[in-house]
Amino acid sequence: MKKINLAVIASLLVLAVLPMMYSLNANAADKETVNSLATLRDHTPIDVQKEPNRIPKVINKDIKQGRNYPMQPPVIPHTTRSYEVNKYNNKCMSCHSRHRTEKSQAPMVSVTHFMNRDGNFLAEISPRRYFCNQCHVTQLDAEPLVENTFTDMHSLMNEKSKAKSEEH
């Protein structure tokens, strides 16, 4: 009787454990193939410390760049290392504010930056637009991880009108 009991327990154990082992193996195999999205870790196994990529340089050419998606805030074409933007100062505004652009020849902040949330114009930059780097950022000299397929509305409209004129 005892022997039969042991055999039953052993077979039950095998039945319970085997599928678990199988699924573990299957998962490990899947990860290599399924997880093929490009990431900063580049398929480095989870238990391995990846050697970090080199930090690319900030683009500092002062040449304005096109937008990468609709309504993108213009990107900053110069370095902003140690530019202070805090409750005392706004270094960006020492060139881009209304009364400094004549001297600096930098683009002036747009009029929307003076509007509060009710649409009223203030004398100074609105507090909600004060921290430039919340929206405007510098660009790094690096290859994009994911290709951008954005097409602006003007190109779309041009294509459509071209197609129409060809129909007629």
Add this chain to the structure above:
Amino acid sequence: MKKILMIGWKTLTKPSGYYSLGALVIGGFVAGIIFWGGFNTALEVTNTEAFCISCHEMENNVYEEMKTTIHFSNRSGVRATCPDCHVPHNWTSKIARKMQASKEVWGMIFGTINTREKFLVHRKRLAQNEWDRLKANDSLECRNCHNFDYMDFTEQSDRAAYQHSTALASGEKTCIDCHKGIAHQLPDMKGVEGW
């Protein structure tokens, strides 16, 4: 009182009756070396960063702020220490600045800026002192390292090359006019020209 002074004066003016002229001359020479050398050595000790940041006012405020800037850490590893920018390098101006600094000793003893809050209250005035000093000597302490004659404009960004070859070259502006707050955080810049 007058009598004591007269005794002192007479001793000083009387010719030496005991020591030989040679001993006095050589003794004076050696004593001169010791005192003058000692003075200059002590002066140089006060002209080191270790001395500056031995006060917590300097270590916790301005030194901490400087650590993040390019004058502390950069690609070539050349860095500026406190006296490189804040103490003139030629002797007479250095002594003049050191005498002014006696007021800073007063401030240290009486705790004028012994908390961060007090420091921030005084920050505008302290910064203005340094701006005025650098404006007056045409940013001499900047130019001890950054020599205009050897600047390669082609290596600079377009904006920098333009400003340096016009405003700086003509002497209309000096370094500190544009490069404020390059090594420490800025005070409230309201009312400062160019802001």
